[in-house]
Amino acid sequence: MTSIRDAFDMVVFDWAGTTVDFGSRAPVLALMEAFAVLGVPVAEEEARRDMGRAKADHVRAMFEQPRIAQAWQDVHDAAPDPAAVKRVMDELQAPMIRLAAETAELTPGAADTTARLRALGMKIGSCTGYTREMMQAVLPRAAEQGYTPDLVICAHETPQGRPSPLMIYKACTDLGVWPLSRVVKVDDAEVGMAEGRNAGCFTVGVAASGNMVGLTAQALADLGTDERAALLEGAADRLRAAGADLVIDTVADLIPALEAEAARRG
Numbered sequence: 001m002t003s004i005r006d007a008f009d010m011v012v013f014d015w016a017g018t019t020v021d022f023g024s025r026a027p028v029l030a031l032m033e034a035f036a037v038l039g040v041p042v043a044e045e046e047a048r049r050d051m052g053r054a055k056a057d058h059v060r061a062m063f064e065q066p067r068i069a070q071a072w073q074d075v076h077d078a079a080p081d082p083a084a085v086k087r088v089m090d091e092l093q094a095p096m097i098r099l100a101a102e103t104a105e106l107t108p109g110a111a112d113t114t115a116r117l118r119a120l121g122m123k124i125g126s127c128t129g130y131t132r133e134m135m136q137a138v139l140p141r142a143a144e145q146g147y148t149p150d151l152v153i154c155a156h157e158t159p160q161g162r163p164s165p166l167m168i169y170k171a172c173t174d175l176g177v178w179p180l181s182r183v184v185k186v187d188d189a190e191v192g193m194a195e196g197r198n199a200g201c202f203t204v205g206v207a208a209s210g211n212m213v214g215l216t217a218q219a220l221a222d223l224g225t226d227e228r229a230a231l232l233e234g235a236a237d238r239l240r241a242a243g244a245d246l247v248i249d250t251v252a253d254l255i256p257a258l259e260a261e262a263a264r265r266g
Helices: 025-037 044-048 055-063 066-076 082-102 110-119 139-144 166-175 190-199 217-221 225-241 251-265
Strands: 010-013 123-127 151-153 183-187 202-206 246-248
Touching: 010 110, 010 166, 010 251, 025 044, 025 055, 025 082, 055 066, 055 082, 110 123, 110 251, 123 166, 151 166, 166 183, 166 190, 183 190, 183 251, 190 202, 190 225, 202 225, 202 251, 217 225, 225 246, 246 251
Parallel strands: 010 123, 010 183, 123 151, 183 202, 202 246
Antiparallel strands: none
C-alpha cells in the first residue's frame, strides 16, 4: 500500500486558522482594536483582506486601502507613512498577545493529525505571520494540547514574509529537507497559497477553519446547511484561485487527502 512517506518528507503548517484559533479571530480582533484606539475604526472585512502576511506587512497593506488611508489622513492630518505603521504595530502588540493566548485552542484534529504524520517519520514545520513575541503566548498552550512542531518560523525572521517562499526555505534548511516537491504547505489564507506555490510545495488550502470563512466552529455549525455549504464552497474557490493544489475543510482531513495524493503519484 502506498504511504504518505512515499511522496512527502515534511508538512509545514500555518498557525491561526489552520492549527489553532478556528476562524482566525485573534489577528482580526487585535487589528480592529489597535486601529480603533488610534481613532480609525476598521471593519472586520478590511482587517481580513490581507490576512497571513507578517503583521507589519499586513498593516502596510491595510493603509493601502483607500478608505483607511483617507480616514487616517482625516484623523491625524497626515497620510499614512512608516511612522504610522510603527504606531499601529506598537498599539497592536498587547491585544495581539492577549487575544492569541485566548484563542490558542487547537482546531479539531490538529493534534491527532500531526502525531500520525510524525509516526510516519514526517518532519513537522510551521510558519506564521505572528512575531516571536506574539507566539510566546501560543506555543505553551498548543504544547499542552498535544501540538509541538519541530520548528516555528515567525514573521521578520526571514528577509521577506509571505507571499515569498523564504520562511518555507528556512524551515527546509533548518530541518534538512529537500527537494521542495516533497514538502506540503498547509494554510488557510490566499497569501499562504502563494507562499507554497512560490516555494514549489504541494499546497493545501484549509477552508472551514480559516480566514476565508472567519467564523468560530460553533458559529459555523449553527448555520443552515445551505448557507454553510455556500460559505465553504466560496472559500474553497478562493483558495484554489490563489494556488491551492487541493482544499480540505480542516487539518482533520489532511491524512486521507495526502494518502490519496501519494497513491496518485505512485
